[in-house]
Each structure stands twice: as C-alpha cells, then as structure tokens.
Amino acid sequence: MLFDYFAHVELPTPTLGLDEATALVRSEFGIDAMLTELGSQQDQNFLVHPVGAPEPLGVLKISNPVFTEPEIELQTLAGARVGERQPTVRTPHVVPGAEGWWQTSQGPLHARIISFVSGSTLTGSAYLAPAVVARMGELSARASLALADLDHPAAARTLQWDLRHAGRVIDTLLPLEPDLAVRERVAAVAHAARQALAPVADRLPRQLGHWDITDDNILAPDLPGALPDAIIDFGDVAASWAVGELAVTLSSVLHHDGATPLSTLPAIRAFHELRPLNTDEADALWPLVVLRGAVLVLSGRQQVRLDADNAYATDGLDREYRILEQAAAVPVAVMTRLIRHALGLPIDDSPRWGAAPLLDIDGPTVLLDAGTTAPLNDEGAWLDHDALDRAAQRALDGGAGAVLLPALSPVLTGAPLRTPTAPATIPTAATLWLAHETPLHVPEGATVDRDPTGVTITAGDASVRVTGAFDTDERMLPPRARIDVRLTAAGADVPAWLAPAVLPGWQGLVGDPAAAIGFPAPEQPGPPEAPAAPADADLLARRASVLADVQEHYYARPPRIERGWREHLIDTDGRVYLDMVNNVASVGHAHPRIAEAAGRQLRLLNTNSRFHYAAITEYAERLAATLPDELDTVFLVNSGSEAADLALRLAMAATGRTDIVAMREAYHGWTFASDAVSTSVADNPHALATRPSWVHTVAAANGYRGAHRGVEAARYAPEAVAHLRALAAGGAQIAGFICESWFGNAGGIALPDGYLAEVYAAVRELGGLAIADEVQVGFGRLGDWFWGFEQQGVVPDIVAVAKSIGAGHPLGAVVTTRAIAERYRTQGYFFSSTGGSPVSSVVGTTVLDIIADEALQENARVVGAHLKGRLEALGAQHPLVGTVHGAGLYLGLEFVRDRATLEPATTETAAICDRLLELGVIMQPTGDHQNVLKIKPPLCLTTASADFFVDMLDRVLTTGW
Structure with missing residues (x-):
C-alpha cells in the first residue's frame, strides 16, 4: 500500500541514538565509521565518515517507517535518472551493499547509505545572487526534463508536499494550529491563492518530479564563485503538476536576505528557457508558491508540536513564515502579470476610462516633469518635497488653467537618500492643480461612492478615485489645491507609490487617468522638452553596437545614470545611489558654482590657449x-x-x-x-x-x-x-x-x-x-x-x-x-x-x-578618518577583510581568503561590488588582483553617507554576496 498522508497526518521521524546507528552501520553494512547527525523533517539522516578515510562515504538515510519499499525504490531510480539524462547535474546514488531493513530499538526501519556529494548547500538565509537564483531555476528545469517520461507504480503516492493536495493539507492542519493570528493569516493568504489557481488547475500538465529542489537540497562546489550543480534528497518523488517543481524551488528563495518576490524572476526565466511554461503554468506558478508557503508554515509548526526535539523543524519555523509573508507580499494577480511580462507571454491591458471626462478644464494645460533629468530637480531641488507644489503654483501664476504631474512615471522630487532597496518612486495617481474652482462631473450610468477623503466614480470595469482638500458632497474641486486622481480596475486596491520593478505587474490594475479628467495635449511654455528617452536595454545595446568593446562600462547590468548631486548618482527610475568611487567629481556632482562658471564663460568666450585672455x-x-x-x-x-x-x-x-x-x-x-x-x-x-x-x-x-x-x-x-x-x-x-x-x-x-x-x-x-x-x-x-x-x-x-x-x-x-x-x-x-x-x-x-570655501580638504581628513576607523572595525568581525589602506578619502579595503597567505579574494570582491549596487552603493575593485575596494568618493562625503556605506558593506559581509 502506498503512503497516503491523509491517513497518516502525524509523521514523527525515527530517533535512533548515535551509538545505535553507528553500531548498526558496522554490523549491517560492515563499515567502521564516525556518524554525525544531520537535520530532516520526516527521515533521520547521518553523515557517514569511514575511519581513516579522507572524506565522507555518504549520508545514512533511515526512512520514515510509513514509507513503503516501492516508494524507496522510486527515490533511488529518480536520482539515477536525473544523473543519466542531465550529466551536468551531480546526483547521489545508493552505495552498493549499503541498503536494507534493520531491526532496531524502534522496530524495523529501512536504511541506506546515499553516496557523498561534495560541496555546500545554500541552507540558511544568506543572500542569493541573481546568478545563483537563475542556476536554481536551471537545476529545477533539468530535473523536470529528466523525469518527464519516467513512470513507476509508486508514483501515485500521496504526500503532504504534493502541491496538488496543498488545499487538503491546509484544510487538515489549519484547525490544529493553536495560534489564532497564524491561523487567520494562513487562511486568508491560502484562500486568495486557491481562488487564483482554480481556473487553470485541471489543465496543468502532470509528471514525475523531485518536488524538493530547494536551497537545502542544492549544492555548489566549494570554490569561490562556483554556481550550484548538484541535487540531493529524492525523498519526495511522486507524480504531480509539473510546474510545482519550479514553485517549490522559488519558495526556498524567499527567506534569504533581501529576497522579495522579484528575486525569483531569474529562476523563472532560466527554467522557462530550458523547459518552457505554457500560459496556464505561468498563471498557476505564484498561487502554488503561496500555497507552498502555507503548507510549510502549518506543517512545520505541526511537526514541532509532535516532535519537540526535532531541531531541524524548530530552526525552520522563522524561515518558513518569512517564505509565506514574502510570497503574499504582492497580490497573486500582480505577480502573475510580472511573470508573464518576464517570459514574454501575453499580458492584459491596463484599465482605461471609457466614459465621458470628469472635468472641463478652463485654460491651457501644463504637464509637470519631475523625473531624473527634469530642470525642476536641478541643484539638489529634488530633495525638497515642496518643490512640486511651488512649480505648479508658478505655472498657474503664468496663466495655466491646470497643471498635471502624470501617473505611472518615475518621480525624483522628494526621493529618499541612502536606501538599501529600490524605493517606490512611481505614483499610481496623477496629481492635479487647477487654476479655478471646477465641478466634478459624473457620467451617465456611473456610480459614485463618497467618503471623508474623496470620491470614487465607477463606470463599467474602471474606477476613478479623486482625493484631496475638497467638499465631497458638493463635488467641487478647489483652486490651487493638490488633488490626486487614480484610475484602477473596478474594486482594485492599489498602493499610492510603486517601485519601478513592480510596475509591469500592477499595470493590469492601474492605468493613466489623464483622459478620465479631460486632460488634453499639454501646452508647454518655453523650449520643448527633450525627446522621450529610449528604453535602458535598447540604449545599452546601441552603446555596444557603436562603441569599441574595450571601452567598457561598470557592471554587467548597469543602472542608467542621468543625474548626480554631491556624493550621489541617480538613475532614470529615480533611485539615488551613494557614489563611493568617483574621485573625478572631486567637489561633488553637479556643483552649481562650476555649472555657473562654465556657463558664464561659454556665453563669453571659449577658444584655444594661444589667444590672450585672463x-x-x-x-x-x-x-x-x-x-x-x-x-x-x-x-x-x-x-x-x-x-x-x-x-x-x-x-x-x-x-x-x-x-x-x-x-x-x-x-x-x-x-x-x-x-x-x-x-x-x-x-x-x-x-x-x-x-x-x-x-x-x-x-x-x-x-x-x-x-x-x-x-x-x-x-x-x-x-x-x-x-x-x-x-x-x-x-x-x-x-x-x-x-x-x-x-x-x-x-x-x-x-x-x-x-x-x-x-x-x-x-x-x-x-x-x-x-x-x-x-x-x-x-x-x-x-x-x-x-x-x-x-x-x-x-x-x-x-x-x-x-x-x-x-x-x-x-x-x-x-x-x-x-x-x-x-x-x-x-x-x-x-x-x-x-x-x-x-x-x-x-x-x-x-x-x-575646495577652500567649503573646507573640503578638512572634510576629507575628518570624514575620512571616521570612515577608515569604521572599516578597520569590520576586520574584527569578518575574516575576509585583510586590511584598510590609505588616508583621508583615498582608502582601499583589501579582501583576502587567508590573512596569512594573503590569497586575494578576487571573485568575492567582484560579487561584493555587485551586491553593494543592489543596496544602493556604487563601488568598484582595483589592484592587480582586483581584490581591493577603491574608496575615493567626492570630497563632500558626509558622515551619514560614510556610515551608510559601511553599514551596507557590513550587511554584505554578514549575509553573503
């Protein structure tokens, strides 16, 4: 009889003592070895190291007694199949002569020694680089391809980890969860995921799969920068929805440092490149990730209640809850649209307003540009949150009937400094200023909902939400007040601001409200605006096609930098980076005195040095x-x-x-x-x-x-x-x-x-x-x-x-x-x-x-000494830090793998620089071994910026790169 989880809800692991396991290995398999217990949720595992051998023989796996011999046979067969069909993937095998049933103090148990696969797993919550995440997706795809045509009598086993049965597992375990807050949170999240999954569930392809290709079961060689290349632990092999293989892998990414739902996209792309997902599978993927998180939380907590001494299960509780929270951090519909967008699959259009305009605007209209290159943001004005209002009032004073800050475009004005994650710089509402009191019209057939903060008008499948300082009963929009107008799909709940990376996902729920408020083509006073900037990827490709290859750029995937200010660099999404490497901009980026001096001189004269001038x-x-x-x-x-x-x-x-x-x-x-x-x-x-x-x-x-x-x-x-x-x-x-x-x-x-x-x-x-x-x-x-x-x-x-x-x-x-x-x-x-x-x-x-007027040499001395002291303190915590060179604001942090041999940590240094970029810091390596951070920021660097740099570097050295 095959194992049915629903007949055996409780799965306490075997708990043989170390001495008994060691003795049984010697007596049953003839191996004299040292055993070290390893963690597992449902089996019992020991690392087997033969006495005198240079490396371990393998892992002794004592199977949970509820598993039958055909199921154990299937596990062995699946591991062999992946190794044969995908030779670039290392997999374990059963050591010959080391398999059988034991009579133990806990009754008959099946034991086998699985061959040792060298390397290290990704276990823990350290940061996973995009290349590592992509490789995880690739390994998941390779296993899926290898097992696609494998059949076995035990394939029909029913496991709690089979995502086809996630709803049943949740229904079984949820009433047993004693914590009301956990129970309510899991119930709400799982309900939304099950609703999203239902329309496609019956159409999802099925096959045999591993179903546990996670950070715990993926190994990388113990070499700096080596990507994972091995899969272990085939204990959950069964037949299920094929896309579940990837869903399980993605879920294991979500508890790692800095991970968000977007962190999984490299794995999704890599899987799709080898084993393409159809649209049903793409739509099912994120609901399955959410359900996997719910099952992990409920099952892990149940396991700890049953087996309080199971340290592996106990240690995983926080990670499992973070997986669930991150999986639910973005609505399923939004993440599904992001997945389709990433894979080039069809996506729904943004909502549009099909009814009559809500406003009749009196007078010319002006679009307000608050993006990275907008003149509005010159000379550090982007740091002023009130700059938008002042610009709008100036336009109204100049005769504009209305001023509009568009929705869904990056806004630099008011953007924060020193952010370790990309900030939300895209407003989902347009902001409107009117020169005159203006009535708000309700189109025929539209519904109106009023509340103390605004009015929502719904026509068909779209809604416009108008908020601001106005009388909702009279529906008169006051002059010169700031009014927000948001267009959404009817009933959608959309954040006020979005990070640029998630915008493609939300655009299925939010659209441009300009037409809904009757905003015509704007009249722009003064010189015309610059033409629309090309997409960053297109611009980078154009650069590569026209510039010599040796004229390189920083980073493999560089942000598009179009503005600088003091010690900061700013990309076209409005993200502000701390520039710790740019000694060219010695007195700070875009210094207004330099701009004024150069501009004034250009208006006078610029010629060659043979002419006579002062x-x-x-x-x-x-x-x-x-x-x-x-x-x-x-x-x-x-x-x-x-x-x-x-x-x-x-x-x-x-x-x-x-x-x-x-x-x-x-x-x-x-x-x-x-x-x-x-x-x-x-x-x-x-x-x-x-x-x-x-x-x-x-x-x-x-x-x-x-x-x-x-x-x-x-x-x-x-x-x-x-x-x-x-x-x-x-x-x-x-x-x-x-x-x-x-x-x-x-x-x-x-x-x-x-x-x-x-x-x-x-x-x-x-x-x-x-x-x-x-x-x-x-x-x-x-x-x-x-x-x-x-x-x-x-x-x-x-x-x-x-x-x-x-x-x-x-x-x-x-x-x-x-x-x-x-x-x-x-x-x-x-x-x-x-x-x-x-x-x-x-x-x-x-x-x-x-330099003289702003005392920048003194600033270099004082801030540089503070920065060097903090960098030197990192050496006491992180062995990778070899030493700190330099003085003032010319410093070098040298990374070594061994402080005695001074083996340069070249690969690690490059990866650290890439990770710092994600955390908002521009940094590059130097030296013949490219293992030294060249720390030479603008001389106006502040202590706060120096501290942010060291804090981010400490985070990278602590959580990985």
Missing part, C-alpha cells in the same frame, strides 16, 4: 601657488593620460635621454608613453611583457602584500636605488623616474616612509628627474596633505595632475620648474587646443575656490 593666467597662478615655490611653470592639458605623457616627454627633453624607470603595478594612462610605463596587469595582462626597451621597472613598494612587508618594507628604497645604479652601470641613461606619490592603483597604499627621498636622490644623482603622478591622490584628497608627495617630505621635479582638478571637466596639468619647461623647446613647441581653454581655466579656478 582665465588661463589666473588659473595657472592659482595652481602653481598650491605647490612648492620651485614648481612655478604650468602646462595645461585635457586628461591624466596626457599629463603623464607630457611629464615623460619633459623629462626626456630636459635630460636629452630616453630611459624611464617606473614602479610596477601602477597605471599612468592610455597614451603611447603613459601606457608604456603602466605595468598594472589588471589594466593590461601583458603590460610587463610588452614594455618597450626604454622602460625599466622597480618593484612595487607594497608593504602589505609585496616581497617586503611591515617594517621590512623599508628595504624597497635601497633595493630600488641599487637597481637604478645597476641600470646606469649597464648603459641605461635614465631620464626620469615616474611613480604615484601614494600607491593609488593598488588601493591607496602609502609608500614606505622615506622611499621617495632615497629614490629621488638616486635618480637625480644619475642625471634623471623625479616625476610625481598625482592624478588620483592629489588636490586635498588625503586630508592631511594637499599633495601626496608632501607625506614623503620631498619635492618632485615634475608633477602630473588631472581628475580632481576639473571636477569632471576634462582638465589636466603638468607643473615643473622654469628651467625644465624651457628645455622642452628642443622637442618643438607645445600646444593643446582645449587644454587651458577659457572654460577649462575658469572651471579649474572654481574648483580651487570650492
């Missing part, structure tokens, strides 16, 4: 004044690459030589000369092998992971000096030595004390010049020093600088002595069309003014 002289004087007195002559260019290139040519011209010495693991630029001295293999894997003959290198003076560490790092300088002298003795005529004065590309590592003093002295002794590359670290970023070389107590012969000095404008400079500059005439003349143009010069001067 701006270039004034800027060069200001720039030179920040440097030691002897560095008094300035060349202006457009970028750091050009600055480094020119610095090298200056050294060659001044000395009449061509040999250059550079420090390894550094990046200096992309021009011919600056690229030649760049030796970072992260930027160019062939950098060292392809250096021209005139470039020589010294070891990277990395006191953390280089050849000399800690106090031994003092050896780098004398070794570099010895190498320089050996080069000279071998015939090299050294023109110059180029080095970042603070080891920026490696992650903000300070050079050993005295390093530059010794090396600069040796270079000069040999007839060369000292070049300081300050492109990344100069201009106050280090806090205690305006220039990086100041920390070393030296004065270089040539300084190359860019990035920060233009705050995003293309501006670079080389500063040297008059004598060195004059020698450049041996190479001809120097000219840069836009280097030092009037606009560039004015921008450069304004940047210096802002």
